[in-house]
Amino acid sequence: MSPPEGRLPNITVTQLEYLEAVGATPTWSEAASQLGVTISALSQGLAELERRVGLPLFERQGRRRRPTPAAEVVRTHAATVLASTRDVARWARATRQGHDGGLRVGMIDAAAIHHFPDALARFRSERPDVDLRLRVAPSGALLDELSRAELDIVVCVDPGDDDRLDRRALLEEELHVYAPGDLVARPPHDRPGPWVTFPEGSHTRAIIAAALAARGDDFEVVAESNQPEVLREMVRVGMGWSVLPTWVVAQADPGPPLRAEATPLAVRPLVAVRRAGALYHPGAEALFEVLATATAGTDQ
Amino acid sequence: MSPPEGRLPNITVTQLEYLEAVGATPTWSEAASQLGVTISALSQGLAELERRVGLPLFERQGRRRRPTPAAEVVRTHAATVLASTRDVARWARATRQGHDGGLRVGMIDAAAIHHFPDALARFRSERPDVDLRLRVAPSGALLDELSRAELDIVVCVDPGDDDRLDRRALLEEELHVYAPGDLVARPPHDRPGPWVTFPEGSHTRAIIAAALAARGDDFEVVAESNQPEVLREMVRVGMGWSVLPTWVVAQADPGPPLRAEATPLAVRPLVAVRRAGALYHPGAEALFEVLATATAGTDQ
DNA sequence: CCCCATTGTTCAGCATTACTGAAGGAAATG
DNA sequence: CATTTCCTTCAGTAATGCTGAACAATGGGG
Incomplete structure (x- = not known):
């Protein structure tokens, strides 16, 4: 059906490293110095990769180059191969050392x-x-x-x-809405907020944002931290509301207690x-x- | 925690192809000719692979070489990388052709x-x-x-x-035990068999063997085929018993009907x-x- | 036991590939 | 317009991969 049909393009680990590096770095120069090679080598290596794949991977935009959609496919391939190669390399080193x-x-x-x-x-x-x-x-x-x-x-x-x-x-962790102590009594027609929560990009923030949106609440964020304890303290000092796993608040150290909504907003x-x-x-x-x-x- | 620490060993696609080939072939000579290179190239390539991995991958046994346990790990890596490379190559070719x-x-x-x-x-x-x-x-x-x-x-x-x-x-397909028409009346203390079934190595055969073993039946196999229709006909002509998906038998063409046990032996x-x-x-x-x-x- | 075909290794030589460093072109910056 | 930054291209060199031949080791057959 699909015989191996000849040999495979000899795409090297080095070329894939180059591709990964330029994808993770604003300029090729920088990528080159991180890799410990000259820009020349990087440029030629990527040109060779393009030739072996047989599709343009970069297009010129001004003096920089920007990846084509095809590059994305090859980058995925690169991630697979490099991860596996790193695994093998690490395993081999460890095995040598017993x-x-x-x-x-x-x-x-x-x-x-x-x-x-x-x-x-x-x-x-x-x-x-x-x-x-x-x-x-x-x-x-x-x-x-x-x-x-x-x-x-x-x-x-x-x-x-x-x-x-x-x-x-x-x-699954239940996430509850917590209000600053002095705001708990806000009449129910007031919407909660503003919020202190996890930074943009956080998985938990995405869960929270979706759950609040689902029940029609605004999600104006006035303070961010990745540390739930920090968020808890911000709520305590009245910066705003937050959505936290219960254990963060239960892990009570001294200070005014926080008030939670009775039912969980979401699970994590x-x-x-x-x-x-x-x-x-x-x-x-x-x-x-x-x-x-x-x-x-x-x-x- | 685990910084990329230098560059990765430049294990090439070619080397992994060599490894895959010698794993799928009795002798290296044969592998080499299938790959379209000389044995010399194959030998040197695999030696280079060993050097880059940093572990012995083959040990001498007589005049052939046999893979070490370490080779198995690298073979798994090779399978991953080669499969992904084939995917990319095929995709690229198709994309070029629109x-x-x-x-x-x-x-x-x-x-x-x-x-x-x-x-x-x-x-x-x-x-x-x-x-x-x-x-x-x-x-x-x-x-x-x-x-x-x-x-x-x-x-x-x-x-x-x-x-x-x-x-x-x-x-899930139900698998039922089918008996040749003239044997159906065998008294219950007789065990069923002998059997006609799928060849050694077949997934379905493994399921059947396990189910028969579980209920204590022998599994003496007197005829094999990968084609269920062939098995059905063999039962018809009295070669033995078989275990088949119901549709194979239901798909009735003329001939004496087969008798099935009422409850399925297993599911597939x-x-x-x-x-x-x-x-x-x-x-x-x-x-x-x-x-x-x-x-x-x-x-x- | 010796012969010999087979298997894999090693070596020399050659072709290809990957890299450096220098020169150069093209866009952004001022 | 001058300058800087970024990337490409080119020439030379080092490294790598391959072939073919010589060689060593093994196992099978007389």
């Missing part, structure tokens, strides 16, 4: 400090052989790093369906994610088991 | 001739723009071709969970499968919709 290279785990703050600190501790005591490295960051950053094979497993807000990800549900599903097709890592599988049992039956 | 390259569909016989001929016809009339190519073969062969990016979408027996596959359930789940991370193909998505609606509510 260990497994450690397990690089990414978690959002909620997971690291609230839901899974005990699970992590248990994992470390059960599997002292695994060299665990934890990175805490927002979901988006973690997923980026996962896709570049810089992390092995990530616990974050569900990013939704994606071919390249292997997702497993862990739990947390999932464990790996790259689809990632190298088998025994530690990753074991960690997932621990996370799954830690949440068994205990949503929230 | 079409989408066609939609290469694989189906097992049951899907092609029984469950989905109407769906296929409907798809062709709804989407005359899509150049549909159909290949009918057993599940295993189709999945191999899918993994090599020689097919875009496959309808086959559910191969089970796999990172690299994007599976969607379509329907059929799924639509694509490679995870495959290039977006609008036709594939559309076809899946048609298949899904064709089966909506109509299991069996």
